[in-house]
Amino acid sequence: AYDPGRYKGRISLYAGAGSTGHLLSLLSEARKDVGAGMDLATSGPESLAMKASFKLQLRGESVAVYTACSTGLVAIHMACQSLLTRQSDIALAGAVRIASPQRTGYVHQEGLIYSPDGHCRAFDHRA
Template identity: 45%
Template sequence: MQDMILFLSGTNCGVYIGCSQNDYGNDLDLTDLNSHQNLGNNNAVLASRISYYLNLRGPCLSIDTSCSSSLVAIANACDNLLLKNIDVALSGGVWVIPGPNLHVAMSQLGALSSDGRCYAFDSRANGFVPAEGVGVIMLKRIEDARRDRDHIYAVIKGWG
C-alpha cells in the first residue's frame, strides 16, 4: 500500500467510487459524536477522502445509482480517461450491510429472491440477493500502460 501511495501521490489520478445507502451509522452513540463518525458514515465524501489520503490531483466522485453504482463509476472513469481529463483512475465500489434493516425492508417489499439465487436478465428472475463487497481497479489508457510497461490484466473495450 505504501508503494502505491508514493507512486500515485501528486498525480492527475481520478477517484470514482460506487457506493450506496447503508445503515452503518444506525448504532452510533449519539452522546459522543465526533468528526470521524460523520465522515465515516457519509457516502458523499468517500471518494474525496481516498483522494485526500493518497494526495491525488484528479477529480473525485462518489456515485450512487443503486445496484449499478460500481459500473457507473467505472464508466465515468473510462470517459475521463478517454477525454484525457485524467492520466490514471482508481475506480470500483463498496457496499456494507451491517444490520438487519435492509433485509427486513426488502423482505417486506417482496424484493428478495425466494430461492436465494440471482437471475439477472433471465426469465427465472424472482428478486435480488443483497451481498456485501468492495473492489477497486486502477485504470489507464492502453497506450500509456504499454509505454509505462505496466502489468495489464484486462482491457475494457466498451462501456455505455
C-alpha cells in the same frame, strides 16, 4: 505500479458505497460525544471518494457515485470517460456495500426491485 505521492499526473477516483447500519450507531453516540459527531459528518457513503482520495494523495477528480445496483458499473463508465476525454491520466473506480449488522436474504415480490433468485443483474434483460 504508480506512487500517487510521486506521480505528477491526475489520478481520479470514482467510487460508490451503499449505506450501512453503522451510521445509525453513530447517531446515538453523537448525542454524547462531540468527536463522534465529527465522525458522523464524514461517515456516510457520500464521503467515501473524498476520504479515499485524500488518504491516497490523489490529485484528480474525486467523484461520489450512487445509482443503486448499478453503482459499480456507472463508476467504471465514468472512469473510462475520464480517460477518453483526458480529464485523468489514471482513473480508479469501484463500489462497495457492507451491511452492519449482517443480514441475509430477502422476500421476493413480483414487480419489485429484488430478483427471484438473489442475483443482481444490473443492465441485464433478466434484471
